[in-house]
Amino acid sequence: MKLASLKGPTRDGTLILVNRDLTRAVKADGIAPTMQYALEHWDEVHGKLLDAYESLECGNERHEFSFADALAAGKVAAPLPRAYQWLDGSAYLMHVERVRAARKDKVPESFYKDPLMYQGGADDMMGAKDPIRAASEDWGIDLEGEVGAIVGDVRMGATPAEASASIRLLTLINDVSYRALIPGELAKGFGFVHGKGANALSPVAVTPDELGSSWDAGKVHLRLVSHVNGKWFGNPNAGDDATFSLFDLISHAAKTRELKAGTLIGTGTVSNKDAATGYVCIMEARVVEQVEQGAPKTPFLKFGDTVRLEMLDHHGATIFGAIDQKVEKYSPPLGGARGGS
Structure with missing residues (x-):
């Protein structure tokens, strides 16, 4: 999996999943609101994140957006x-x-x-x-x-x-x-x-x-x-x-x-x-x-x-x-x- 964080709404950002070639992404906040949350609940959320990542890779995520555009616009925080x-x-x-x-x-x-x-x-x-x-x-x-x-x-x-x-x-x-x-x-x-x-x-x-x-x-x-x-x-x-x-x-x-x-x-x-x-x-x-x-x-x-x-x-x-x-x-x-x- 490839994971990243969008800036806001808090200092810890919003967790997102990014496809393999770093062009598309989808918010993962329905599974884990932040990277820190995901790390603290890894055994619980890992499988769900992996399913969503594979869905993104296959182009099946309805709410995907351009990760490349978000990165170029300075909207991507540190993971x-x-x-x-x-x-x-x-x-x-x-x-x-x-x-x-x-x-x-x-x-x-x-x-x-x-x-x-x-x-x-x-x-x-x-x-x-x-x-x-x-x-x-x-x-x-x-x-x-x-x-x-x-x-x-x-x-x-x-x-x-x-x-x-x-x-x-x-x-x-x-x-x-x-x-x-x-x-x-x-x-x-x-x-x-x-x-x-x-x-x-x-x-x-x-x-x-x-x-x-x-x-x-x-x-x-x-x-x-x-x-x-x-x-x-x-x-x-x-x-x-x-x-x-x-x-x-x-x-x-x-x-x-x-x-x-x-x-x-x-x-x-x-x-x-x-x-x-x-x-x-x-x-x-x-x-x-x-x-x-x-x-x-x-x-x-x-x-x-x-x-x-x-x-x-x-x-x-x-x-x-x-x-x-x-x-x-x-x-x-x-x-x-x-x-x-």
Whole structure:
């Protein structure tokens, strides 16, 4: 199945089902009003959602509408507009190795056995077409392309095998980062807050079976394609060079606590050892340039710049839809914070 959320009437949006080629959709609020509700009642609603999805695929849904038009009009929210918890791992240690090499540091051996992970803000997930809003270009605005898993309830101490059964949906993530703010925060020894902006999710989230054989052992064996200002930036394969699978990361996150339905787990920035695959993160490109050329060349994002992240199947068809964002200067909205009541 492919699931998405329309914006409104509340902050949690309205759950919809989207056909396989992302052209048509139908509201699923008669089965589950929101994505969060569906996740919390998965065993109860899964079969009903699947029946409605198959009916949509066959063209039998009377109340279908154009998903493509809704997406173009900015009416599509993140599939999970706000999550109870967002935990970001670092499965691709090539990314960590390159960043540390720039400051003449090495990755500790323990990182290859015990995943890095931090807990980020999850109260405001951006839709795939929503702008990246920052108060200043001096923050060092960056994209980070990732794969994410949205889980059901996970018991404390779950093994990777047990964690595998908890994955309800997969999605793409742009983990927006503010590079100039991160060093000062890390120096405090207490993790990210200001250095991480709101995340954007792909237009749809999909059940793992939609990926067929490309979903194997907790990894998505497909390329994550990135463009910056319309120019190709990278296409690393998310199935290659991952030290940890999503099963491993979920198990790690559940070591000392239960995870509740709707928790989002990220793989961290997708990165391959082969530099020819390019990047889905500007910082990684800059540190490679610093090592190889003596100075970074690729600038961080400026107001007006655009970024695009997308994953295609082996036939060239989009799976999750594209995260397609423009960077804008933040202006406080009239009447208070952005979002519904």
